[in-house]
Amino acid sequence: MRFTSEQRFDDGVLERKFTLGEIPGILWTPGSASAPAPLILVGHPGGLPTMYPRLAARARHAAAEGFAAATIELPWSGDRPRSAAAEEARADLRRALDAGEPVDDGIVDRLVLPLVDQAVPEWRDALDALLSLPGIGGPVGYSGGVIAIGLRLAVVEPRIAAALLFAGSFVPRAMFAEARQVTIPLQVLLQWDDEGNDRQLALDLFDAFGSEEKTLHANMGGHTGVPRFEGDAANRFFARHLK
Numbered sequence: 001m002r003f004t005s006e007q008r009f010d011d012g013v014l015e016r017k018f019t020l021g022e023i024p025g026i027l028w029t030p031g032s033a034s035a036p037a038p039l040i041l042v043g044h045p046g047g048l049p050t051m052y053p054r055l056a057a058r059a060r061h062a063a064a065e066g067f068a069a070a071t072i073e074l075p076w077s078g079d080r081p082r083s084a085a086a087e088e089a090r091a092d093l094r095r096a097l098d099a100g101e102p103v104d105d106g107i108v109d110r111l112v113l114p115l116v117d118q119a120v121p122e123w124r125d126a127l128d129a130l131l132s133l134p135g136i137g138g139p140v141g142y143s144g145g146v147i148a149i150g151l152r153l154a155v156v157e158p159r160i161a162a163a164l165l166f167a168g169s170f171v172p173r174a175m176f177a178e179a180r181q182v183t184i185p186l187q188v189l190l191q192w193d194d195e196g197n198d199r200q201l202a203l204d205l206f207d208a209f210g211s212e213e214k215t216l217h218a219n220m221g222g223h224t225g226v227p228r229f230e231g232d233a234a235n236r237f238f239a240r241h242l243k
Helices: 048-063 084-098 105-131 147-154 173-179 199-208 229-242
Strands: 002-008 016-019 025-029 039-044 066-070 136-144 162-165 186-191 214-219
Touching: 016 105, 025 048, 025 105, 039 048, 039 105, 039 229, 048 066, 048 229, 066 105, 084 105, 105 136, 105 147, 105 173, 136 147, 136 214, 136 229, 147 162, 147 173, 147 199, 162 229, 186 199, 186 229, 199 214, 199 229, 214 229
Parallel strands: 039 066, 039 136, 136 162, 162 186, 186 214
Antiparallel strands: 002 016, 016 025, 025 066
16 A cells, blocks of 8 residues: 555545555545544445545545545546446446336346456455554444445455445345345445436345344435435444444
C-alpha cells in the first residue's frame, strides 16, 4: 500500500488516497480517537471518480461516529484495464433493461461471477494492508454493493463481523447457496422502485440469507433515492456490532 495524497476536512476527518499494487483506493479516518477505530469497507458499483461524492459522504458520516472507512476500485472500472467479456455482458444487460425485457440468468452470470471472483481476493488483500495501519483495528464491517461481492465476503472473510448490503444489483442464482452460509448480522437496504434491480430477486435473496439477525429496510424511490436517515440507521447498526 502506498499513499499518494491526503487532505483533512473541516470536521477533522483525514482522507488519504492510496494504491495497492495497481488498484486505487481511499481511506477515511476519524479526526481523533483514543483507541483503534473499527473499520468499514465501503462497497460500490465501480468508477471511483464518479462515485466519489457519495462514497465520501457515507465515509465521513461513519467517521463522525468513530469508524474508519475505506474503499478500492473494482476490476474493469475507473482507470483500471477493461475486460472485453465484461463489457459485452454489460452491454447485453443494458439492452435487456432498455427494452423492458427479463434479464437472462446467463447475462448475470457472465457479468457478476467473474467480477466477484476477482474483486473479493482484492478486497481481502486491501483488508490485510488496512488492518496493519496504526489507528485502525477490528472488528470489520462491509457496507454497500455490489451485493454479490458483499455476500461472498461475508462467507469467506472471518474478519467481517457485520454487513449492510445494498440490494441494487443482480445476483447469480448460483450464489443463493452461498447466501445460506452467511451467518453474520445483516441489514439489507432495498429501494422499492429501483428501475435497474429485480425486486423479487432481492426479496428472495434476503429470505435465503442464513443469518439469525437480518433486517430489511425497504424505502420508496429509485436507485439513488436512498433517504438520508438510512445513514444514521447504518451507524446504529455498526455501533451495535463493531463497538
